[in-house]
Amino acid sequence: MTRRAAWLLAVALGGCAATPIAPPSAEMPDPVALRQWTASGRLALAAHNQGGSGSFTWEQRQDVTTLVIRGPLGSGSLRVVGHGESLLIEDGEGGSLDSDRAREELRQRLGADLPWSHLRYWMLGVPSPAEPGSVAASPEPPVRVIEQSGWRIGYDSLVPAGGAWLPGRFTATRGDVRLKVIVDDWGVPAAGGLGP
Numbered sequence: 001m002t003r004r005a006a007w008l009l010a011v012a013l014g015g016c017a018a019t020p021i022a023p024p025s026a027e028m029p030d031p032v033a034l035r036q037w038t039a040s041g042r043l044a045l046a047a048h049n050q051g052g053s054g055s056f057t058w059e060q061r062q063d064v065t066t067l068v069i070r071g072p073l074g075s076g077s078l079r080v081v082g083h084g085e086s087l088l089i090e091d092g093e094g095g096s097l098d099s100d101r102a103r104e105e106l107r108q109r110l111g112a113d114l115p116w117s118h119l120r121y122w123m124l125g126v127p128s129p130a131e132p133g134s135v136a137a138s139p140e141p142p143v144r145v146i147e148q149s150g151w152r153i154g155y156d157s158l159v160p161a162g163g164a165w166l167p168g169r170f171t172a173t174r175g176d177v178r179l180k181v182i183v184d185d186w187g188v189p190a191a192g193g194l195g196p
Helices: 003-017 099-110 116-122
Strands: 036-047 050-061 064-071 076-083 086-091 096-098 133-137 144-148 151-161 164-174 177-187
Touching (some): 064 116, 076 116
Antiparallel strands (some): 133 144
16 A cells, blocks of 8 residues: 555545444434533535525523524524424524514525424434334434334434534425535534433
8 A cells, every 4th residue: 555545544534433333223312301502514405396504502401492593594694493393584684573473484584494493303313202103224324214204304413512412414304395414513502411
């Protein structure tokens, strides 16, 4: 092996190490214990021959979700606040809508009706406790697959954070709706906050 080939191999392996893939037995977080966390990254949504992408920041505080989307997908800036089944959206111009009007506005802006109450759990790589769901693991991507509420969530990579494995990249699909999420940064408490 030439010195150049060895260098190229080292670079390639280094690139692979930057996106770890968890073993099938990877311990996932307990959403009952992990109730405060943040995540930031990028997302893309395609639905009904339309699509867009943007960046996001997610803040989970107990049962309150605050998701800020920036870029073409959010048409500038869009702040979504969810608590259980209630939903509030605020745009970059100071307008706000709640309840059914908020859901309809999100449907219009994003081109799809997303399962907002399930997303906080799917972000952690676990099914929502609100409805039955199945989980399968594999040594090859997708390393974890959740089937729930007619959605298939395939996790291409999991990354170690706070004593557990959390999603690095996943895609949620239902019919012709496809949501792709890449998490660049996780903010989670120390391992003690993740349950057993």
